[in-house]
Amino acid sequence: MTVATPQGPACDLRLRLVAAFIFIACVSQLRTLPVALAALTVAGLVAAWRRPDARLWRRLMHVEGFLLLLFATLPFTMAGQPLFSLGPLTASVEGMERALLIAAKVSASVLALTALLGAVEPVRLGAALRGLYVPEVLVRLFVLTARYLSLIRDEARRLQEAMRMRGFRPGTNRHSWRSYGHLLGMLLVRALERAQRVEEAMRCRGYEGRFPRLAPPSPTARDWAGFCAALVFGLAVTMADRL
Amino acid sequence: MAHIPDGLLSAPVLVAGGLLAAGGVALGLRRLDDRMIPRTAILAAAFFAGSLVAVPVGPSSVHLLLAGLMGVMLGTAAFLAVLVALLLQALLFGFGGLTTLGVNTVNIALPGVLCGLALGPLIRATARPSVRLAAGALAGGLSVLGTGGLVALSLWLSSSDYTPAARVVIATYLPLALVEAFVTAAIVSFLARVQPEALRPVAP
Numbered sequence: 245m246t247v248a249t250p251q252g253p254a255c256d257l258r259l260r261l262v263a264a265f266i267f268i269a270c271v272s273q274l275r276t277l278p279v280a281l282a283a284l285t286v287a288g289l290v291a292a293w294r295r296p297d298a299r300l301w302r303r304l305m306h307v308e309g310f311l312l313l314l315f316a317t318l319p320f321t322m323a324g325q326p327l328f329s330l331g332p333l334t335a336s337v338e339g340m341e342r343a344l345l346i347a348a349k350v351s352a353s354v355l356a357l358t359a360l361l362g363a364v365e366p367v368r369l370g371a372a373l374r375g376l377y378v379p380e381v382l383v384r385l386f387v388l389t390a391r392y393l394s395l396i397r398d399e400a401r402r403l404q405e406a407m408r409m410r411g412f413r414p415g416t417n418r419h420s421w422r423s424y425g426h427l428l429g430m431l432l433v434r435a436l437e438r439a440q441r442v443e444e445a446m447r448c449r450g451y452e453g454r455f456p457r458l459a460p461p462s463p464t465a466r467d468w469a470g471f472c473a474a475l476v477f478g479l480a481v482t483m484a485d486r487l
Numbered sequence: 488m489a490h491i492p493d494g495l496l497s498a499p500v501l502v503a504g505g506l507l508a509a510g511g512v513a514l515g516l517r518r519l520d521d522r523m524i525p526r527t528a529i530l531a532a533a534f535f536a537g538s539l540v541a542v543p544v545g546p547s548s549v550h551l552l553l554a555g556l557m558g559v560m561l562g563t564a565a566f567l568a569v570l571v572a573l574l575l576q577a578l579l580f581g582f583g584g585l586t587t588l589g590v591n592t593v594n595i596a597l598p599g600v601l602c603g604l605a606l607g608p609l610i611r612a613t614a615r616p617s618v619r620l621a622a623g624a625l626a627g628g629l630s631v632l633g634t635g636g637l638v639a640l641s642l643w644l645s646s647s648d649y650t651p652a653a654r655v656v657i658a659t660y661l662p663l664a665l666v667e668a669f670v671t672a673a674i675v676s677f678l679a680r681v682q683p684e685a686l687r688p689v690a691p
Contacts, residue, residue, distance in 0.1 A: 269586050272494040272501075303581040311492065313652045321651045342648060349494030357493070358581045369578060381516055381524060386571045388528030389535070393575065396529070396536040404540070414543045421542070421666060425673020428537045428553070432560070432674070433682050435533035439526040446525060 256463035257364065257372035263474035264360040268353045270478035277341050279485045280348040286477065287352040291359035303358055304351060311350065318343045366390030375460050396435060403427050489552055489634050490573060490583035490591045497645040504590030504641065511566035511596060518563045518690040527689050530561060531568035535575070542666055549663050554595050555630035556623075556671050558603020559610060562688030565603065569596040590641050598633025602626040603688065610675055611686050619679055620672045627671025628664045635660025 271287070274280045319327070324338030361369070370387040374380060407427065414420045463471075496504075519527065534553050541548040557565040570592045577583040583591055606626045613619050638660075639653040678685045 265585055268493050268584070272496075272584075272586050273498055311495075313655050314495075314649065317651045317655070318648065322648055346495060350492050353493030353584060353586075354581055357577065357585060361578050362581060364578070366575070366579070379516055381519065381521070382512070382567060382571070384524050385528045385531065385567055386574060388525060389531045389568075389571050390575055390579070392529050392532040393535055396532045397539065400536045400540060416543060416545050418669060421669035422673040424540065424542050425670045426677050427540070428551075428670065429674040429677030429681065431533050431537055432530070432678065432685060435529050436526070436682065436685055439529040442525045442529065443522070 256460070256467035257368055258375045258460070259463050259467045259471040260360055261369075261372055261376065263471045264356060266478045267356050267360075267474045270482050271349055271352050271356070274345070274349055274481060274485045276485050277345050277348070279481055280345050280352070282484075283481050284348045284352040284355070287355040287359070291355045294359050304354060311346070314346060315343045318346075371460060392435075392438070395438075396431065399434060400427070400431055403430060489595050489638060490576065491587045491594075491638065491641060492582075493584035493586050495645065496587060496590060496641055500641055500645045501586055501590060504587070504593050506589070507597075508566070508570065508589035508592040511563070511593065511600070512570055515563040515566040515690060519567065520690070523564075523689050527561065527564050527568060528571075530689065531571055534568060535572045538572075542670065544662050544666055549666055551667055551670060552595060552599075552631055552634060552663075553667075553671070554599030554634060555602040555606075555626035555628075555667070556599075556674055557596070558599035558601065558630065559607045559623075559626060559675070559686060560603075560688060562603060562607075562690045563600055564688075564690035565600050566592065566596045569599075594634050594637040594641065598630040598637065601633070602630045607686075607688060610679075611683075616676060616679075620676050623675030624668040624672035626675075628668030631660055631664040631667045635664070 267287075271280070271283045274283065319335035319339035320330075320333045322336050322339035322342060324336035327335045327337050327340055329335070367387055367390075370383045370390075373386065374383045404427065407423065412420075412423055414424075534557055538551050538553055541550060554565065554569070557568055561568055570588070573583055573588055573591050573595075577585055577588065603626065606622045610619055610622045610626070613622070635657050639656045642649040642653040642656065675686070
């Protein structure tokens, strides 16, 4: 008997995708701070239980630009009980609460997403998406894009290094922007050449628009248990939130 | 910063975005020839890699969206490329979101596809480099402004409390639109000189 590791092939990815979606959809619609904090705690525990690498925590530190904007503006623009004032601006309790609520929901979603799906290879993800009746063309695009992304990123890095070697110092001027245009244009030209080669190679091997695909094994009891846990949790936080 | 994370938008906005995105993706799928799949995927990867290049603006730097150029080079398949790139970004890098996938796809791809439809024919047909430069700049700049407007609209429709932030969001898209206009114009004129057939859309 083999030991099923959390990331191992024993986990049914289809169920895990759906579970992640349900969890995040429920969390993203929460309205009360205590429930959102509880959801964040649970997501944090799940993430910690899966023994994440440092990447996960670093990812949590990355905040989108307009989230910072919201955190900066919400306390001062929402009317309500004054909390403290900063010159002419007064922060309200309601605004602070709203900012905290959003921070909790966004963090919980990021934790859940990376903990559940962060370490999955795109090929397996593609098979799972196909199993969930995502159109086959879309799945093929997904798998191929994932496969070529790292290659083309390396190419972009090499082109940029070459530019630096030739003495290119980026600045805020038209020359720099045109140089970046040439860099990206070159990247696209090379991508098209690569596409030409790949197409020919694939046709030589008898590609006619379809990849062979093995039927995924049916989910185990353990997979269903995890799925049900996510479902129950999602319903529970929604109920607690609205009651 | 065009990808809105999970946990911010209201359910009606998410559902409407999902439906619109599904429509765009269905259109792209119908127009895309099966044999063009490898080419679309590799171009999508190139656009994704290109958007990861940081272009300095003043003391900070921006990441290009390249949606206008996608509209010109991919046509309606830009919906597919953007969706796939956003899914990869959410699942592999943890940026963006799962529930906001539809909204983000529409916000980025729709202005790009429209710019491609409106300006693509001119870019391909014109013999004058200056006209091509101007059309490329318009495609780049307008698509970014469209994305900024749609992002602000998604925030504003979700909650009126987001209105002040939404206003600032639009302002932050202005420098990006300027840079994107210059860079897209340079890419278009580069491609027209080096490989004109690259400017033909993969899916009309």
